Amino acid sequence: MLDFICLGSGSCGNCYYLFTEQYGILIDLGIGIRSFKKYFREYGLSFNKVNAILITHDHTDHIKAAGAFSTEFHVPVYATEAVHAGMLRNRFMQKKVGAAERHYFACGNTFALGPFRISTFKVPHDSSENCGYYVECEGVSFCLMTDAGSLTEDMARFIPLSDYLVIEANYDAAMLAGGPYPMFLQKRISGLNGHMCNEETARGLAENLTGRTKKVWLCHLSEENNHPELARKTVENALAAVQDRLNEAFTLEVLKRKVPSPLYHLA
Numbered sequence: 001m002l003d004f005i006c007l008g009s010g011s012c013g014n015c016y017y018l019f020t021e022q023y024g025i026l027i028d029l030g031i032g033i034r035s036f037k038k039y040f041r042e043y044g045l046s047f048n049k050v051n052a053i054l055i056t057h058d059h060t061d062h063i064k065a066a067g068a069f070s071t072e073f074h075v076p077v078y079a080t081e082a083v084h085a086g087m088l089r090n091r092f093m094q095k096k097v098g099a100a101e102r103h104y105f106a107c108g109n110t111f112a113l114g115p116f117r118i119s120t121f122k123v124p125h126d127s128s129e130n131c132g133y134y135v136e137c138e139g140v141s142f143c144l145m146t147d148a149g150s151l152t153e154d155m156a157r158f159i160p161l162s163d164y165l166v167i168e169a170n171y172d173a174a175m176l177a178g179g180p181y182p183m184f185l186q187k188r189i190s191g192l193n194g195h196m197c198n199e200e201t202a203r204g205l206a207e208n209l210t211g212r213t214k215k216v217w218l219c220h221l222s223e224e225n226n227h228p229e230l231a232r233k234t235v236e237n238a239l240a241a242v243q244d245r246l247n248e249a250f251t252l253e254v255l256k257r258k259v260p261s262p263l264y265h266l267a
């Protein structure tokens with residue numbers, strides 16, 4: 001058994017949980033600790049089965065409660081040296097990750113945690129560093145790439161290897177350009193170290209998806225500069241051109257910003 005749930009996705013907080021009967025890993029814990037605990041209880045999930053927390057990068061929406069949860073339940077937190085250092089500097093974390101719980105890896109390396117084999121890869125973003133995760137378990141592969149200024153070759157090579165993929169579709173280019181954000185912020189978001197827009201994600205998926213991938217979730221949608229239906233349509237339109245290359249059972253979903261997803265059974 002391998003299950004997946006998203007407990008939040010976007011600038012208000014990101015949190016993803018993958019677990020087997022015996023072992024669970026969180027990728028990012030950027031929602032508040034109270035919401036996190038409430039959702040876990042509502043879904044009948046056990047805090048004791050969170051064996052590790054993996055961090056993508058040191059922006060508050062990905063780390064807010066990582067220290068608090070790690071401290072309370074003595075859960076190790078895995079991140080690169082630069083991201084751990086960035087977390088120690090971040091003033092908005094509810095609690096810091098204790099020295100004993102800090103575990104380090106180099107982005108690009110592969111390591112094992114319980115039944116999970118975890119490969120990491122660089123994702124361009126304006127944080128201390130940012131890692132994508134490609135996770136293999138029970139014969140299934142799951143990949144998460146978010147907060148990406150662009151889709152690099154290093155990232156794209158994981159798309160055809162993924163049975164399940166979570167990928168950012170942050171903003172619609174026209175909505176961002178015509179929206180309320182000041183120019184400096186628009187440039188930050190659309191820059192090569194900012195976020196991916198719907199069009200770029202759509203193109204990247206159309207170019208790289210194969211029959212292997214069963215499901216793609218679009219994540220980290222902007223509240224002001226995107227709309228779930230617009231993101232979905234943009235990707236669907238691009239994928240229509242490569243329909244015969246996709247898995248017959250392929251589905252596309254958009255993750256909600258502040259509401260947990262359903263529980264998905266991946267294996």
Ligand SMILES: [Zn+2]
Nearest residue numbers: 011059061147
């Ligand atoms: Zn983010």
Ligand SMILES: [Zn+2]
Nearest residue numbers: 059125127147
């Ligand atoms: Zn970020």
